Amino acid sequence: MSGHPKILAGAFEVLRKDLLIEWRTRARLNALIFFSLATLLLFSFALGPDSELLRKNAAGYYWLGILMASVLSLGESFRIETENLALDGLRLIPTDPRAVFLGKAFGNAVMLWLLSLIVLPVMVALYDVTIREGVAQLAGLLFLGCLGISAPGTVYAAIASNARARDVLLPLLLFPVLLPSLLASVKATGLIFEGDPMLQLRSWVGLLASFNVLYWGLGFVLFPKIIEDD
Amino acid sequence: MSGHPKILAGAFEVLRKDLLIEWRTRARLNALIFFSLATLLLFSFALGPDSELLRKNAAGYYWLGILMASVLSLGESFRIETENLALDGLRLIPTDPRAVFLGKAFGNAVMLWLLSLIVLPVMVALYDVTIREGVAQLAGLLFLGCLGISAPGTVYAAIASNARARDVLLPLLLFPVLLPSLLASVKATGLIFEGDPMLQLRSWVGLLASFNVLYWGLGFVLFPKIIEDD
Amino acid sequence: MSQPAAIEVVDVSKRFGPRWAVARLTFTLATGRALLLTGHNGSGKTTLLRMLATATFPTAGHIRLFGQETRAERAALRDEVALLSHASFLYEDLSAEQNLTLVARLRGVPQAKAAVAALLDKVGLTTRSDSPARHFSAGMRKRLAIARLLLKRPKLALLDEPFGELDPAGIRQMEALIRELKDGGTGVVLATHLVEQGQSLTDERLHLENGRAVGAQA
Amino acid sequence: MSQPAAIEVVDVSKRFGPRWAVARLTFTLATGRALLLTGHNGSGKTTLLRMLATATFPTAGHIRLFGQETRAERAALRDEVALLSHASFLYEDLSAEQNLTLVARLRGVPQAKAAVAALLDKVGLTTRSDSPARHFSAGMRKRLAIARLLLKRPKLALLDEPFGELDPAGIRQMEALIRELKDGGTGVVLATHLVEQGQSLTDERLHLENGRAVGAQA
Amino acid sequence: MRHWTLTYSSQTQALLWLPMILLALVLALIGVHVFDPKARRWTWKALAVIGVGMAVGQPFLALSWVPPEKYMGDTGRILYVHVPQVWMALIALTLNFGASLAFLLKKSWVSDALAEASAEVGVLFGAVGVTLGALWAKPTWGAYWTWDARLTTAAILLVVYSGYLALRKFIEDPEKRATWSAVVGIFAAVDIPVLWFSVKWWRSMHQTQSNPSTVDPLMTAVLRYSATAFLALLAVFIYQRFLVASAKRNEEVALPEALPAVGGTP
């Protein structure tokens, strides 16, 4: 019934729709940017004016900002699906649930990645860090990290959006599961900021990549179980 | 028309309703607790295994955790009002909009306060801090801080719940305004953890209290403008 | 003018973005009379009713209910006006009974508990009084919304498609209810697409087209 | 059995929490025939239609459409079955046109653009094709949902209160549409509280009471 | 690590085999329990007797019979509880993974109830193990808690599964609860190997798994003995919790009298 090209075509349509909605409301990315900027600022405020400390932990704060933003972004991405039972409508068109997963997860990853790139210069200025290992490498790493957040994030957001207390349930489920891959992102980003004399970057990126393969595979297989109602 | 006793009675009913919903779904507080625990873990994880650093900044992390939770809690508290235009229904009963403000803001403050108290022992253990100035004092300070978050938080949550992309809008609006009172909370809490040889605690608490008076006053006056549609 | 008109709409317009949902509308409804509001989809019926209910206010023009300006006297007027709308105003996570009790307490209904029980019985939801509204079917929600409306007899009842989603028995009950309200002296504005049914229940008719009144006012 | 029945419901029950919305229901509908579904509020009509549409599945029992089991063959069946439901399935922030285009592309409708324009015209929303669904009135949403349904002729149309919220002209159009579908060989299940109107459009009737079939099946 | 070059009498040598024999017995009982439904009436009781009996003897062995640990002295004896507790938690959570997978492959209330039981018991054992580890850490490392990789991953694992249990509480509908929590259970299981290998991946101050060949055979024996005792108790706990869970599930999904069972489980 549904060969691979059909899944990809479906995923593309879902992605296109989400980007259209984003474009029409133009709200999510804008607000996300301000949100993570505010979070970055907050860190520097709450932790006092110790700039050495800030620089040392810049990678951690940076990813925390992205993570917090991701919760909001993922929640919003499924809020539009619960209004009018739109997700039911999508399923019944029919759209392959795996296509929905791919489209939404990829869209979320791209959104987060854009966010992280836009916030990057501000973070660099605010925390006074240097990018030692090349911006292209950093951009690639950021994308990998965002992919790693968005795959489990999409699965969990689908669950949370149907349950009571959806807004609070999502981070509760998501954060702990993300911790290991987040750690890998933080460590790798830190090495890019501070230089990588012992050549550890490779192994952290490898770890992150394996998490990605695992999470995307699991999401692809398991997502249909969540949105199908049987 | 609406004397003070009537406003208070209305505020009480609104509070009662929110607590009833919370009790029926039993979801928000539970989820918030896990969420802030996960956030505390996240901080320590993302910032590396430097326990000296953690202890030093414990107050900051603690309030950041509460603040993040507050964003979710406030959003949820107005999500239930947008379904079926329930807030419109409430207004038309009629309920004094100021009663809605008082009920909701107080309910949110209590929720946050409970959260902060429940998370406190875990935080103390995780970050290895000592409470030098007395637990009762700390509890009072926490309540003051939560009141300081919930008054502007309620106003902004009401704004955000009407706008598009509400989830991302709330923190965007909330964070910058909260920075000063948050800073006061963090400093005062830090002094309680680390001792207060120079007797600065008083002035920070004073600052926090003045912010509270200001925010609650402003909220009381401005909230009706937000939920009334004219 | 011994008694002010129940509704007095003076040159009222309401804009959403670039579009006028209601445009330069003027009419009056004497106390105790019932008005039928008809018009094609999107003609502005709901918008008009929401303005009458003080849920929203005109962009231009004035509305007076019982001689009082809606914008200025909203607090007092809301006590006397009731709106049954497309949106049910229900809290999804409260049970049927809790939803009604909340309103009863806020409205200061005496013997709230008994009143709520009687109304739940009246709309046929007694057996489901503990279910949260989230678990209700479309018609059951409508019934609960009707019960909510009846907790305190209003001086003016604004009914937006009250027959929608109701089963035949429910429709008959609703008709009886409207008659009862009228007989008790309550003003009624009834917006519905079931024109014949509506006409048999009302004294006057206002037909809207693109937010404007069309034809002679009955 | 040269041709399998359009609908074959075998001892179907559906539970929500402790409550049975549909209980031990059995009936068949031959291909090309139209069924009227009636019953009081909360009797299980919507639940049954959602099961027929493969939006949800029975707790016990089997449903076969055109000889295919719903649970197993959902992907193939969804291509042939269309549901008009209480919920509109619309994306609030997409315009009318974008909502339809999305569905057209996912369904692989040829010449999507022209088809969408034709349907918008048919339901009278051409002038509003660029407005987001969020700004639509109740009836306009219903019209858009109907257009969404018609993008591809289904083999089985499941209509849950299709007349609700429509203005008189819309109701007439809907009736004509149902006749047209029937004449084209599409099976129709019509759930409505307007019994007479429904009966004139259908061949058989199923009356539900608390999730059970009542009376002889026509 | 801790080399002991003492030699033991042949009597002691023989005793060292006892834990392995008991372990075989416990495993056999668990096997019978799993594969022979009729035996379940008594197998769990036998396991309970063995588990409780061994657990009563355990303090004697751990606290006085085995000599004190070379570097940590008597505090090192927490090892005999800390380590098996953590092992049991990992076994229970792995079982949760299996049950979740089984539910998704073939829906059955048995696997759902088993998933619920194993997660809860796993979190319980894990919490005890981590708490004991923390108590141990104070004298050995000087602080109850450090942000060491093993400890952090252990904490994460507990939070992950607490989230899993919380999710189960939030969903009323039994079908949805079962499906969604199975999915979450599978995602959560990713952290089990992460925890296990954390000591290797991140050079940790926590002890790596020592190899039996480098540890004193007496210590190994007592450790195995304790693990066997806890394994028996784990099986009993999970089984009892499973009975509670399935009773509740049956109540939730029961077809009422007016509706004699048709079709059966979803």
Ligand code: HEM
């Ligand atoms: C959940 C994962 C854990 C596992 C699988 C685990 C396992 C082990 C094992 C196998 C040993 C013995 C190492 C050896 O001597 O061969 C050990 C020792 C120890 N564990 Fe854990 N443990 C875990 C968590 C913890 C936690 C959370 C703490 C403290 C908060 C902790 C504190 C200790 C201490 C202090 C020792 C003695 C270390 C030493 O000999 O230097 N463990 N653990």
Ligand SMILES: Nc1ncnc2c1ncn2[C@@H]1O[C@H](COP(=O)(O)OP(=O)(O)OP(=O)(O)O)[C@@H](O)[C@H]1O
């Ligand atoms: N999600 C749900 N959770 C719990 N109960 C539900 C749910 N959906 C429906 N029900 C219950 O199932 C029964 C049948 O509901 P259904 O919506 O099918 O009725 P209906 O015949 O369509 O009614 P109406 O004419 O009011 O639209 C009702 O008792 C309702 O309360």
Ligand SMILES: Nc1ncnc2c1ncn2[C@@H]1O[C@H](COP(=O)(O)OP(=O)(O)OP(=O)(O)O)[C@@H](O)[C@H]1O
């Ligand atoms: N919030 C809004 N934003 C923008 N436009 C709106 C909004 N609400 C209503 N409109 C527009 O105002 C007009 C009147 O809408 P209204 O809901 O009053 O119609 P109605 O007569 O109640 O229609 P129906 O019979 O379909 O319920 C419509 O063109 C609609 O698109």
Ligand SMILES: [Mg+2]
């Ligand atoms: Mg309307």
Ligand SMILES: [Mg+2]
């Ligand atoms: Mg229905």
